[in-house]
Amino acid sequence: MKSRHVVRERSVARGVAGLILALLLAPVLAMISSGAANAVDTLCLPSPDKGCIAGTIRTEDGPLADVKLTITDEAGTATEVTTSDTGKWNFQADTEGTYVVKVDESSLPKDLDVATGTVTVVTKFGVTKPGLLTIRTANYSDSTSKADELVQSTVNGLRLGLLLALASVGLSLIYGTTGLSNFAHAEQVTLGGILGYFLINQHGLGLWFGGLVVVLLCAFTGWFQDRVLWQPLRRRGLGLTQMMIVTIGLSLALQYVYQYTVGARTVRVVQDNPSVRSIGPVTITNQSIVAMVISVIVLAAVGYALLRTRIGRATRAVSDNPALASASGIDTDRVIRLVWIVAMGLAGLSGLLYALVTNGIKWDSGLQILLLLFAAVTLGGLGTAFGALVGAIVIGLVVELSPVLGMPGDFKYATALLILILLLLVRPQGLLGKPQRIG
Amino acid sequence: MDTIQFILNGMMREALSPQTAAVAIAVIGLNIHFGFTGLLNMGQSGFMLLGAYGFAISIWHGLPMIVGVLFGFGAAFIFALVLGAPTLKLRGDYLAIVTISAAEIIRYVGRSALLVDFTGSAQGIPGSQYRTPFANLSFFGSGQFTLIPFNYTDVADGAAWVRIIGWLVAIAVIVLIVLRFRSGGAFRGIAQAAGMVGLLVFGLLLLFFLFPVPQQSTGVNGWWVRFVAWILVAVSTLVVYLLVRSPWGRLLRGIREDEDAVRSLGKNVFSIKMQALIIGGLFGALGGIVYVLPASVQPDSMGRSLTFFCYTALLLGGAATIFGPVLGSVLFFAARIGIKYTAAAYVPDSIMNNQQTEQFSYIVVGVALMLIVIFRPQGILGNKRELRFNV
Numbered sequence: 001m002k003s004r005h006v007v008r009e010r011s012v013a014r015g016v017a018g019l020i021l022a023l024l025l026a027p028v029l030a031m032i033s034s035g036a037a038n039a040v041d042t043l044c045l046p047s048p049d050k051g052c053i054a055g056t057i058r059t060e061d062g063p064l065a066d067v068k069l070t071i072t073d074e075a076g077t078a079t080e081v082t083t084s085d086t087g088k089w090n091f092q093a094d095t096e097g098t099y100v101v102k103v104d105e106s107s108l109p110k111d112l113d114v115a116t117g118t119v120t121v122v123t124k125f126g127v128t129k130p131g132l133l134t135i136r137t138a139n140y141s142d143s144t145s146k147a148d149e150l151v152q153s154t155v156n157g158l159r160l161g162l163l164l165a166l167a168s169v170g171l172s173l174i175y176g177t178t179g180l181s182n183f184a185h186a187e188q189v190t191l192g193g194i195l196g197y198f199l200i201n202q203h204g205l206g207l208w209f210g211g212l213v214v215v216l217l218c219a220f221t222g223w224f225q226d227r228v229l230w231q232p233l234r235r236r237g238l239g240l241t242q243m244m245i246v247t248i249g250l251s252l253a254l255q256y257v258y259q260y261t262v263g264a265r266t267v268r269v270v271q272d273n274p275s276v277r278s279i280g281p282v283t284i285t286n287q288s289i290v291a292m293v294i295s296v297i298v299l300a301a302v303g304y305a306l307l308r309t310r311i312g313r314a315t316r317a318v319s320d321n322p323a324l325a326s327a328s329g330i331d332t333d334r335v336i337r338l339v340w341i342v343a344m345g346l347a348g349l350s351g352l353l354y355a356l357v358t359n360g361i362k363w364d365s366g367l368q369i370l371l372l373l374f375a376a377v378t379l380g381g382l383g384t385a386f387g388a389l390v391g392a393i394v395i396g397l398v399v400e401l402s403p404v405l406g407m408p409g410d411f412k413y414a415t416a417l418l419i420l421i422l423l424l425l426v427r428p429q430g431l432l433g434k435p436q437r438i439g
Numbered sequence: 440m441d442t443i444q445f446i447l448n449g450m451m452r453e454a455l456s457p458q459t460a461a462v463a464i465a466v467i468g469l470n471i472h473f474g475f476t477g478l479l480n481m482g483q484s485g486f487m488l489l490g491a492y493g494f495a496i497s498i499w500h501g502l503p504m505i506v507g508v509l510f511g512f513g514a515a516f517i518f519a520l521v522l523g524a525p526t527l528k529l530r531g532d533y534l535a536i537v538t539i540s541a542a543e544i545i546r547y548v549g550r551s552a553l554l555v556d557f558t559g560s561a562q563g564i565p566g567s568q569y570r571t572p573f574a575n576l577s578f579f580g581s582g583q584f585t586l587i588p589f590n591y592t593d594v595a596d597g598a599a600w601v602r603i604i605g606w607l608v609a610i611a612v613i614v615l616i617v618l619r620f621r622s623g624g625a626f627r628g629i630a631q632a633a634g635m636v637g638l639l640v641f642g643l644l645l646l647f648f649l650f651p652v653p654q655q656s657t658g659v660n661g662w663w664v665r666f667v668a669w670i671l672v673a674v675s676t677l678v679v680y681l682l683v684r685s686p687w688g689r690l691l692r693g694i695r696e697d698e699d700a701v702r703s704l705g706k707n708v709f710s711i712k713m714q715a716l717i718i719g720g721l722f723g724a725l726g727g728i729v730y731v732l733p734a735s736v737q738p739d740s741m742g743r744s745l746t747f748f749c750y751t752a753l754l755l756g757g758a759a760t761i762f763g764p765v766l767g768s769v770l771f772f773a774a775r776i777g778i779k780y781t782a783a784a785y786v787p788d789s790i791m792n793n794q795q796t797e798q799f800s801y802i803v804v805g806v807a808l809m810l811i812v813i814f815r816p817q818g819i820l821g822n823k824r825e826l827r828f829n830v
Contacts, residue, residue: 039467181532233813241531245754245812246746253805260798271457367743371543374536417540424533425525435625 016109031079044090044128049124052097054090055131056083059112062273063087065134068107072100078153082106091131093123101131112137146404153400155282159357161396162295164369166350168376168388170303170343176319176383177332177339178230179240183247185373186366187254188344192351193361194258196269207270213350218348226340231333251367252332258363265398266360274359291353299389302342306385319383338386372399372413375420381433390431395419440599445649447606449651454773458658460668461730463768465720467675468722468752473750474758475683476715477695479535482522483723484745485542490724491515492549492732496557499567507569508728515724519717520547527712539743549738563737566659573732577663586662587644605649608679612642619733620762620820637656660733663737667730670764677720681759682718692759693768717827751808757821764817774807775800 044052053071057064074097083089085217093099102118115134123129171185195217200210229250233243274285306312317325318335326332354369355361376395380387395416402415423430453459458762465487472480493511498504522541526534549558594601615640655661682688690711693701702708727741734740748771756767782796792797817823 040441085750141607238813242537242812244479246809247752248750249805249810249812251805252744252747252808253802256798256801256805260795260802263794324827371540375540378533388717408551408553410553411547414544414547417544421525421537424529424537428525428529432753 022075036430038078043201044092046123046128048124049094051125052090052128052132053092053093053101053123054088054128055101055133056087057089057103057133057135058087059135059137061137064109066107066269068104069133070102070104072102090128096123098123098279099253100124101133103133103135108135108252123428131197145281147403150401151281154397155284156254157286157400159288159292159395159396160400161393162292162299163350163354163357164372164376164396165389165392166295166297166353167347168380168386168392169299170339170346171373172377172380172383172385173315173319173339173387174343175377176385177322178234179317180230180243180247181374183370184243184251184254185247185343185347186370187251187258188218188221188347188366189354189369189373190258190346190361190363190366191221191254193269193355193365194262194267194351194363195348196352196355197262197267197361200269201267201271211349214350215345218351219345221348222340222342224343225344226337231337236338246412255367256365264363266362267355268360269355273358285357288357289355294349294353298346303386303389307310311338313337335423358397368413372396372416375416379420379423379430381430384430384432387430387432396433442784443630444602446784448650449780450773451646452652453776454769455669456772457576457662457664457668457733458730459768459772460665460672461473461726461728461732462749462772463672463726463765464729464797465673465723465726466756466764467616467672467679468719469749469753470758470760470764471679471682471691471715471719471722473753474760475529475677475688475691475695476712476719478673478719479531479534480538480716480719480822481746482538482540482542482720482744484741484743485538485545485732485750486515486518486720486723487727487745488542488545488549488741489518490727491741492558493724494728495564495569495731495736498572499564509743510722511728512771515720516717519720520713523713523716527709527716529814534823535731539746542623542746543743546742548737558738559736561738563735565732568637568733570659570732573667574657574663577657577659579666580584581656581766583653583655583791584662585651585653587647587651590648592651602649603774604740605645609645609649612638614644624667636702647813662728664729664733668732671725671729676761685762687711687714708795715760748804751804751811754808754811754816757818759822760818760820763818763820765802769821771804775804778803 044054046052057067064087065083065085069081069089070078071081071091072078073095079091081089081091100118101121103114105114105117113136115136117133119131119133121129121131167185167189171182174180174182194216195214196210199205199213200207205213226242254406274287276283276285279352306316314330314335317330318332322332351361352364354365372395376391377388379394380389380391398419399412400415407415464572465483469480469483472478480769490511493514494507497507497510505787525539546556550561552560591601591605619635657663683691689708690701694708694711698708744829752767752771757763779796780799782791783793783801811818
């Protein structure tokens with residue numbers, strides 16, 4: 001008995017050592033693979049003795065290249081800058097003071113309406129000040145009807161909800177089968193987007209094939225994590241609180257690994273701007289439509305597997321009562337391993353789609369939606385996969401609809417979290433949870 | 440040699456910095472929650488941010504400093520009540536999710552452009568708006584001084600052997616202190632206690648001798664704010680020491696070990712948990728006030744990461760111990776700076792640039808947190824038997 005214990009300790013040590021090695025090597029590997037950096041526009045970087053003014057000239061149809069701007073300082077010296085292919089422009093201010101930025105209307109394409117053509121900017125050393133110029137297409141009207149706005153936001157909300165659902169179903173399954181609140185789940189979402197950037201953007205894999213590889217790689221990280229970390233820790237009998245803190249440590253380490261490899265900038269999975277289509281009052285990118293369809297199909301497949309297949313029934317049995325499931329001949333370790341694989345694959349898919357529909361991913365993108373994931377899972381009922389689905393859709397809708405319904409835009413995430421807290425007051429087991437789950 | 444001296448000096452400066460002291464105070468509060476009562480408060484940074492806002496906004500709008508401090512405490516008090524009421528009767532995970540969400544709500548609200556006149560939105564409140572009353576209290580005068588004027592450069596011109604011997608002695612003293620603490624008999628009997636205090640004072644003086652830190656006397660980030668911050672750490676430690684020795688403190692541990700047993704003795708578990716949440720939260724608010732004194736109130740610098748750093752510091756030092764939070768915070772910040780400077784000094788720029796050394800140090804922090812919890816959940820000073828807590 002004692003020797004077995006020693007073996008377990010060793011296997012934990014080996015597993016953890018392997019994971020740490022992987023974590024520490026990740027930056028190096030990623031650096032080797034990242035290759036040449038993207039061509040960036042010549043940038044003005046603020047320093048202690050110079051300031052910057054920057055902005056983007058775009059209409060609601062897209063950015064405008066080669067637009068000329070005249071920037072005049074207090075002494076009356078005028079400098080001309082031109083916008084880049086992405087509509088971006090910037091200007092280096094060598095003195096602190098007032099600068100007047102004026103758009104040269106003759107350099108604009110025809111049929112445009114200049115809403116704000118001149119703007120005054122006060123520069124300060126060490127910071128980049130925005131120069132906000134508003135240019136619109138001639139037939140633009142900014143008074144969309146409330147109903148149209150509502151429909152558009154509902155679609156956006158559904159889109160966000162479906163993406164959240166992909167990630168939160170996995171989070172909920174992990175919680176159900178192991179009791180663990182996985183704080184590193186958000187980093188798995190980010191991982192999907194960042195792997196997408198490396199494979200599809202940097203290495204030129206096709207979007208569909210590359211996406212498949214990303215999901216498979218993410219699923220592999222699930223297998224790997226459970227193999228080297230979670231299973232040994234479970235066998236060792238580490239308490240759930242401690243395990244949760246381990247996930248926090250993992251989350252911190254992963255966040256900074258991402259920041260180390262791609263920096264603090266936003267990276268994109270595909271370079272070109274997505275094409276947009278209008279269906280009735282709704283304007284939506286093609287990518288979003290495809291992402292929503294994929295989410296629905298995948299979620300339906302997961303739901304089918306949980307309800308109708310043997311392994312799905314086994315998963316639900318383990319969720320309900322691990323001891324009883326194990327006693328009736330279910331290999332709980334195998335089920336949990338599978339849950340980790342599926343959950344991480346789904347999280348990776350969610351991150352990839354998120355990066356595609358929101359035009360890029362950052363090291364902390366996952367972190368920003370982590371609380372929405374937890375809110376979704378708790379709202380639906382901790383540990384119930386279908387509850388997580390419902391919860392995610394509700395949270396997605398709340399986030400997108402609350403600004404339309406009068407909440408200030410800054411508070412859209414706060415509203416979702418507030419609703420979570422209020423719901424816990426009246427129905428702590430969540431929407432679909434069974435009351436006896438509360439201890 | 441000089442590089443090592445530079446790295447160690449940097450670590451010393453960071454270990455002494457008022458923000459380290461501020462985090463230590465917040466961790467002392469977290470220790471009441473997590474270490475002694477077993478409450479999984481994931482929103483300590485929310486308490487800190489509220490304390491900082493209460494303090495800074497009041498002074499900014501012309502109220503006296505003492506009112507600002509009271510407002511900070513008041514905000515944290517109400518926050519604890521609001522959070523505790525719905526969740527303390529539920530399972531522990533709920534408190535974790537609600538506290539982390541609520542702390543984020545505070546941060547989102549603080550960042551909101553609507554409240555720019557109060558919170559300065561995402562830019563925050565610059566320190567110059569609220570620092571003056573505190574700096575005016577200073578009796579340190581102006582100018583600059585080093586804590587003890589006598590340092591290693593005065594012995595044999597700071598030759599290498601002086602420093603190496605000094606470092607070895609310092610390491611020996613620190614190990615001795617930690618061993619005495621761990622054996623548990625550190626303060627048993629007057630002779631023991633006196634020996635311990637003597638050892639601590641000697642260790643500190645030795646460190647100041649080896650790593651002189653010149654600072655402004657008052658200034659924005661000078662000795663005055665350090666002095667006050669560390670006095671507050673000492674007072675907080677003493678308060679917690681007295682609290683957990685009291686019958687009330689035994690109740691806390693009883694709740695952590697077995698809530699139902701305490702309830703069956705006729706105690707009101709909910710009310711005691713609430714008291715613990717409030718008291719720990721007030722320490723959090725105090726930590727927040729100290730945290731922003733030498734800097735500015737930045738909502739984004741007091742987000743989830745800060746809570747996670749608090750947990751790392753707490754678990755490093757040892758949860759449910761008296762000195763664990765202080766030791767953990769000092770070690771956490773000093774070690775992080777040490778890693779960063781070492782990586783910057785010895786790893787060539789082509790492999791790891793300056794910004795990446797910063798990120799590398801945080802990767803190490805994350806990995807260290809995992810390792811501590813897996814292999815040494817009781818931390819440096821803790822007692823393994825005390826830490827079988829579970830939610």
